[in-house]
Amino acid sequence: xxxxxxxxxxxxxxxxxxxxxxxxxxxxxxxxxxxxxxxxxxxxxxxxxxxxxxxxxxxxxxxxxxxxxxxxxxxxxxxxxxxxxxxxxxxxxxxxxxxxxxxxxxxxxxxxxxxxxxxxxxxxxxxxxxxxxxxxxxxxxxxxxxxxxxxxxxxxxxxxxxxxxxxxxxxxxxxxxxxxxxxxxxxxxxxxxxxxxxxxxxx
Numbered sequence: 001x002x003x004x005x006x007x008x009x010x011x012x013x014x015x016x017x018x019x020x021x022x023x024x025x026x027x028x029x030x031x032x033x034x035x036x037x038x039x040x041x042x043x044x045x046x047x048x049x050x051x052x053x054x055x056x057x058x059x060x061x062x063x064x065x066x067x068x069x070x071x072x073x074x075x076x077x078x079x080x081x082x083x084x085x086x087x088x089x090x091x092x093x094x095x096x097x098x099x100x101x102x103x104x105x106x107x108x109x110x111x112x113x114x115x116x117x118x119x120x121x122x123x124x125x126x127x128x129x130x131x132x133x134x135x136x137x138x139x140x141x142x143x144x145x146x147x148x149x150x151x152x153x154x155x156x157x158x159x160x161x162x163x164x165x166x167x168x169x170x171x172x173x174x175x176x177x178x179x180x181x182x183x184x185x186x187x188x189x190x191x192x193x194x195x196x197x198x199x200x201x202x203x
Contacts, residue, residue: 039070041202044168046078048180049195053152053173055135058166062124065137065146065167072097072116072148073200082196084111087189088182090157093138094197095149102196112138112190115147123165130160133170133177152177 044055059066072078077097084100085093094100098114099107123143130136130153138149146165154177170177183189 039067039074039202041070043171043203044069044073045201045203046173047198047200048173048176049198050176050179051173053176054171055168056171057168058128061126061128062137062165062167064121065124065165068116068118068121068148069150069167070202071118073202076199077116077148078197078200080196080198082106082111082191082194083180084108084191084194085151085189086180086183086191086194087154087185089155090189091136091151091153092177092180093149093151093189095138097148102194108190108192112149115149118147120145120147121165125162125164126166127162128166130157130164130166132156133174134166135168135170136160137165137167139164154178 042057042059044057046053046055057066057069078095080103081094081097081100082102083092083094084096093112096111096114097116099105099110100112100114120142121137121144123139123146125143128134132153132155134153136151136153137146138151139146143163150167152170181191181193181195183191183194
């Protein structure tokens with residue numbers, strides 16, 4: 001009789017441990033990434049103060065990054081976001097949907113340090129060179145840290161080749177990109193009273 005109770009107790013304990021393992025909350029760092037609903041269209045049209053800029057996207061080079069851009073654009077996350085860092089002869093950076101919204105939540109001291117509510121993306125580096133009009137994803141020191149921010153090149157920058165993810169290229173409106181308000185060289189391109197993306201649409 002005692003042996004049967006011992007066996008029954010062991011079985012109950014094993015089942016309890018199995019249930020705890022299956023249903024215990026996992027750390028956020030290993031939570032599965034939220035699936036992004038595909039958005040049709042391979043172009044972004046960014047409206048600036050001087051007119052529209054059309055970008056041909058490159059899902060063949062960076063499918064995950066392109067889907068992220070399209071998802072954020074479709075949700076209106078890029079509307080009114082500042083070009084917070086613009087360096088003459090180099091590039092214009094924008095896309096900080098967390099701290100860069102010029103209508104709500106804009107924080108000049110933190111613009112450029114934020115991202116979206118979605119997880120960072122694994123690098124999708126390619127052999128595509130960084131030339132005038134090329135659009136790349138901004139990141140921190142980690143190669144796998146791109147999220148929502150992107151930049152548009154004013155001129156070639158070979159030192160970026162293979163180090164940042166290329167997501168597209170401007171095919172019209174590059175003159176409007178060159179007209180974006182530049183930042184101070186002394187402040188690494190940080191812009192006082194920056195220009196903004198008025199809106200973005202996908203076509």
